[in-house]
Amino acid sequence: MTQKQKKQITAITVFSIAFGICPAANAMHIMEGYLPVAYCIAWGVLCLPFLVTGFMKIKKTLDENRRAMTLLAISGAFIFVISSLKIPSVTGSCSHMTGTGLGAILFGPCSVSILGIIVLIFQAVILAHGGLTSLGANAFSMAIAGPFFSYGVYALCKKCNVNRRITVFLAASIGDLFTYCVTSVQLALAYPSEAGGVLASAVKFLSVFAPTQLPLAVVEGLLTAAIVICLESFAKPELKSVGYI
Amino acid sequence: MEKNQKKLFAVLIIAAILIAAIPFLALKDAEFGGSDDAGSVMVEEIHGEYDPWFTPVLESMIGREIPGEIETLLFCVQTGIGVGIIAFFMGRLYERRKLGKDNEEL
Numbered sequence: 302m303t304q305k306q307k308k309q310i311t312a313i314t315v316f317s318i319a320f321g322i323c324p325a326a327n328a329m330h331i332m333e334g335y336l337p338v339a340y341c342i343a344w345g346v347l348c349l350p351f352l353v354t355g356f357m358k359i360k361k362t363l364d365e366n367r368r369a370m371t372l373l374a375i376s377g378a379f380i381f382v383i384s385s386l387k388i389p390s391v392t393g394s395c396s397h398m399t400g401t402g403l404g405a406i407l408f409g410p411c412s413v414s415i416l417g418i419i420v421l422i423f424q425a426v427i428l429a430h431g432g433l434t435s436l437g438a439n440a441f442s443m444a445i446a447g448p449f450f451s452y453g454v455y456a457l458c459k460k461c462n463v464n465r466r467i468t469v470f471l472a473a474s475i476g477d478l479f480t481y482c483v484t485s486v487q488l489a490l491a492y493p494s495e496a497g498g499v500l501a502s503a504v505k506f507l508s509v510f511a512p513t514q515l516p517l518a519v520v521e522g523l524l525t526a527a528i529v530i531c532l533e534s535f536a537k538p539e540l541k542s543v544g545y546i
Numbered sequence: 547m548e549k550n551q552k553k554l555f556a557v558l559i560i561a562a563i564l565i566a567a568i569p570f571l572a573l574k575d576a577e578f579g580g581s582d583d584a585g586s587v588m589v590e591e592i593h594g595e596y597d598p599w600f601t602p603v604l605e606s607m608i609g610r611e612i613p614g615e616i617e618t619l620l621f622c623v624q625t626g627i628g629v630g631i632i633a634f635f636m637g638r639l640y641e642r643r644k645l646g647k648d649n650e651e652l
Binding site: 303332333367368371374378382383384385386387390392395424425426427429433434466488492502506519523526527532534535536537538 | 547550555558559566570573575586591593598604605611621622623624627628629631636638639649
């Protein structure tokens with residue numbers, strides 16, 4: 302193992318331990334029927350421009366570059382796997398991860414919104430998890446806000462010349478956390494608490510969701526870094542074709 | 547895959563498994579319910595009694611909540627679909643490397 306890799310592992314370990322010690326709390330999708338109609342529609346409408354852009358972007362990517370298909374399929378499947386695993390957390394409750402970081406890094410945040418919404422529809426219809434009425438809100442938090450934040454972190458780290466694997470780890474885990482922050486705010490907007498309004502309510506929801514999600518965000522970062530290592534060794538031409546390397 | 551990468555890969559996976567397994571092993575009294583439920587409890591705490599105005603399509607079709615075992619099955623189906631696709635493509639990529647045709651399109 303080279304000196305550099307030792308440093309990487311140490312950094313990741315410190316990060317994980319720091320997160321692991323934090324007292325736990327976090328949540329998943331907004332449940333069916335729990336969001337007032339007006340909010341459902343508003344979030345849904347807000348998602349539309351991103352979804353349309355995403356659709357056109359994916360189409361363009363695939364038209365220009367058939368190689369991207371493999372990576373797109375893997376990114377989509379990765380979201381499927383990761384978001385189906387409910388993982389026990391330090392708070393004593395379970396939550397699942399989003400898995401959208403990989404797609405955001407490889408294809409940009411707009412394209413991921415399409416992949417994410419496929420998973421959300423699948424879960425809402427077949428698993429009664431999340432919901433069709435809250436699809437807009439959930440899509441906004443998991444398929445749009447999270448990936449955008451991931452991508453932002455990725456772009457920032459890339460600019461600062463941070464090691465590529467650490468970049469991937471940070472982008473995926475912070476994006477995951479951000480998804481749940483957005484969910485908390487969405488719930489808080491719909492249910493402001495009587496005493497402190499939206500803000501107090503947001504803090505309350507965050508305190509339920511954040512501690513649970515912290516360790517899971519680390520797991521998501523680790524798994525995303527792992528699959529990127531696989532791709533880097535077996536799919537170099539494809540990664541080059543989408544501009545990752 | 548180079549040896550270093552293999553090692554790093556293994557370390558990452560093991561760390562992920564440990565983070566998931568330790569709370570489960572250490573917290574003996576915890577129920578490990580979904581934090582979705584915690585969310586709905588919180589809604590009721592802030593808002594008072596709350597009646598969801600829409601029930602999931604599948605649940606209204608069968609007229610009750612999805613039984614736990616069935617829900618587990620459905621979640622496994624989701625995992626299975628994802629793993630299947632990833633395994634298929636990783637297998638193709640692996641073979642391509644093995645045959646020394648790295649630059650050919652899949």
